[in-house]
Amino acid sequence: MTTEPKHIVSLPEIPGVIVPPHPQWPSLSKVETAHLKERIKRLLKEQNAVLVAHYYTDGALQDLAEETGGCVADSLEMARFGTEHPAQTLVVAGVRFMGETSKILNIEKRVLMPDLCATCSLDEGCPYEMFSAFCDRHPQHTVVVYANTSAQVKARSDWVVTSGIALPIIKHLAEKGEKILWAPDKHLGAYVQKLTGAEMIFWPGSCVVHEEFRSVALERLRKLHPEAAILVHPESPEAVVLQADVVGSTTALIKAVTTLPNKEFIVATDAGIFNKMRQLAPDKVFLEAPTVGEGATCQSCANCPWMGMNSLHNLEELLETGKNEIHISPEIAAKARIPIQRMLDFAKNMKK
Ligand code: 13P
Ligand code: SF4
Numbered sequence: 046m047t048t049e050p051k052h053i054v055s056l057p058e059i060p061g062v063i064v065p066p067h068p069q070w071p072s073l074s075k076v077e078t079a080h081l082k083e084r085i086k087r088l089l090k091e092q093n094a095v096l097v098a099h100y101y102t103d104g105a106l107q108d109l110a111e112e113t114g115g116c117v118a119d120s121l122e123m124a125r126f127g128t129e130h131p132a133q134t135l136v137v138a139g140v141r142f143m144g145e146t147s148k149i150l151n152i153e154k155r156v157l158m159p160d161l162c163a164t165c166s167l168d169e170g171c172p173y174e175m176f177s178a179f180c181d182r183h184p185q186h187t188v189v190v191y192a193n194t195s196a197q198v199k200a201r202s203d204w205v206v207t208s209g210i211a212l213p214i215i216k217h218l219a220e221k222g223e224k225i226l227w228a229p230d231k232h233l234g235a236y237v238q239k240l241t242g243a244e245m246i247f248w249p250g251s252c253v254v255h256e257e258f259r260s261v262a263l264e265r266l267r268k269l270h271p272e273a274a275i276l277v278h279p280e281s282p283e284a285v286v287l288q289a290d291v292v293g294s295t296t297a298l299i300k301a302v303t304t305l306p307n308k309e310f311i312v313a314t315d316a317g318i319f320n321k322m323r324q325l326a327p328d329k330v331f332l333e334a335p336t337v338g339e340g341a342t343c344q345s346c347a348n349c350p351w352m353g354m355n356s357l358h359n360l361e362e363l364l365e366t367g368k369n370e371i372h373i374s375p376e377i378a379a380k381a382r383i384p385i386q387r388m389l390d391f392a393k394n395m396k397k
Pocket of ligand 1 (some may be wrong): 118119120121193207208252280293294295296303384
């Protein structure tokens with residue numbers, strides 16, 4: 046049974062998120078893929094561009110990013126990488142908020158994305174006007190938003206966090222006695238509240254992909270694979286998180302497959318992550334956590350449809366046409382940079 050976090054705010058007028066069908070791309074032979082990759086490599090070089098990809102994107106894109114000196118990473122590292130790389134064009138293969146974060150941090154650079162319609166259910170489910178009104182109703186609270194939000198929502202916040210750093214930041218704020226307004230992912234919010242004891246109120250958003258993992262079916266699968274370690278992204282419902290051996294960002298889950306002695310892993314996050322897991326631990330066995338079972342709709346079946354909008358095909362087209370550039374108004378970018386930079390500075394200080 047999933048329990049709602051305490052102090053969740055009821056906002057019945059929140060727009061329903063329309064989940065698009067998973068895009069179908071033409072299949073390519075090995076030779077065709079190699080040719081396409083060569084053309085993209087040439088275009089990247091000619092345009093002084095670097096490819097920054099998320100772990101949920103198509104495996105061929107992830108590999109290409111690494112082969113060309115770019116990076117494949119979680120959303121925190123994607124943001125950081127763009128600020129440290131000298132390329133004048135950042136090509137962000139991921140979802141819209143990732144491209145926008147790159148632009149906000151690198152306002153002088155050109156930031157391109159294969160498809161500007163690649164959004165995120167958390168971002169879609171947290172429209173600025175409603176969010177701002179919610180903040181206005183709680184002026185005593187420190188506003189902490191997940192990176193999976195629009196530039197405008199970030200501009201209205203005090204802190205931006207990703208799943209990789211939410212826990213230490215909320216702990217830090219709780220120790221200072223701050224009351225927190227958290228948006229938009231209620232499951233990640235509930236998870237950090239439970240571990241930190243922070244006083245929090247929540248926006249009722251969720252990720253359509255992680256929301257689909259089914260706890261009862263997971264219990265059954267665990268019984269069939271008693272030696273498997275369970276890896277769960279904290280955007281998943283509480284009843285799934287409770288069964289985890291490791292809860293963490295995409296980077297943390299990938300790290301776990303190399304550091305844990307287990308030979309088998311059941312993984313509750315987008316299936317794109319298996320590309321890196323299989324590369325790093327080729328002898329291990331990876332099973333998808335179930336998205337079928339009671340109440341299942343399986344709209345995404347652990348494949349984010351928006352991440353699926355990135356492919357070698359539209360990447361090549363993008364580099365040839367230069368379309369799909371991210372633009373953000375200088376005022377919003379300047380305001381949104383403050384809470385994002387706060388997060389990056391916090392992360393830097395943690396490493397010291
Ligand atoms: P990470 O920051 O863990 O990569 O997560 C981003 C995301 O969108 C998960 O659904
Ligand atoms: Fe958003 Fe979920 Fe897709 Fe991540 S997996 S980008 S949170 S819809």
